[in-house]
Amino acid sequence: MSSIEKDKIPSSLSSSSSSSSLPLSTPFVDFSKGINGFDKVILRESRGSSAEVYLYGGHVTSWKNDHGEELLFLSSKAAFKPPKAIRGGIPICFPQFGSHGTLDQHGFARNRIWAVENDPPPFPTNTLNKAFVDLILNPSEEDTKIWPHSFEFRLRVALGPGGDLMLTSRIRNTNSDGKPFSFTFAYHTYFSVSDISEVRVEGLETLDYLDNLQNKERFTEQGDALTFESEVDKIYLSTPTKIAIIDHEKKRTFVLRKDGLPDAVVWNPWDKKAKAMADFGDDEYKHMLCVEAAAIEKTITLKPGEEWKGRLELSAVPSSYCSGQLDPQRVLQGS
Structure with a gap:
C-alpha cells in the first residue's frame, strides 16, 4: 500500500459513461456490443488466445486459449440484466465479499456500468502486452447513499503473449472529509472443468479455513489435496501466492x-443449491469450480490518498502424468 497524489479524472469518465466514449478498436482490442446491447471489449493475442470483458460489472465473461477452448465457466442461464450480476466468468466483489449490512451480496461493483479509461495513469506495463483495456469505476450518488465513501477503482485486464489472463485492481480513497474506509475484495473466478469429481486443488493443504457451511467455524485442511464430492464453500487463510487446479480428464x-x-x-x-438458483443450470455445478483470489479475513483500510493494489494472473498449462497421477509440484514450483 502506498500513499500517492490524486489524479485528475475527466468528468466524462464516470460509471454511467456511454459507449460514445469508447476508443477506436485495434487489432488487439475490439469494442463492440454484447448480449442485451451491453458494451463489451474483446482482447485478442496474436497467437489466438482471447478474452471478453463486459463494461457491466467490469466483468470478464470469456477467456480462451490459442485453440479456442473456453477456460472460464459461464452459466447458460446467466442473466445479462441489471441489477443481477452475471453468473460465471470473473465477477468483481467490492466493497465487500459476502453479505453484510445494507450492501448488495458481494458489493455493488459487479452490477455497475464501468467506463473505459481513455487516458489512464501509468500501470506497470510489459511492452509485449498489447491486448489490454483499462476500466474505471467511480461511485454514483446511489452508491454513496449505501456506502458513504468516495473512491477510484481502476481495473486493467490484459492478455499476455502466452495467453495468460491478468487482472490488476487499484482502489484509492478519494474522500475529501479526511475519513478512511475499509473493504474486502475477491476475484470470484469460475473455472470451466470437465467434471468436478475429476478435479483436485493443490497449494491449500494443511491451511486453516473458515467454513461458510458451518457458520464460519475455523478448521485446518487435512489430506494431500482438495477433491470434491459435495458442496464446498471455504475461505482459506494466509494462502501461498500460487495455487494449482488440476483437471485430470482434460489433462x-x-x-x-x-x-x-x-x-x-x-x-x-x-x-x-444449483437447482435453487434461477440463473444456474441444474447440472452445471459438475462443470465449474470457483477458486477465488481474495482479501477477506482482514479488512483493507485506506486513508484519503492511499491506494491498494491486488493482482491476479491465470495460466492454463498441459498437465503431465507421473506414476499414474498428475504432478502438481512441477507446476507449483515452476516459473
Missing part, C-alpha cells in the same frame, strides 16, 4: 498467481 492445470490477496475462496454449490 489441464490452471495456475493462479496472486499478489495483495492473502486469502482464497473455494466454492461449488453442488446439486441442491
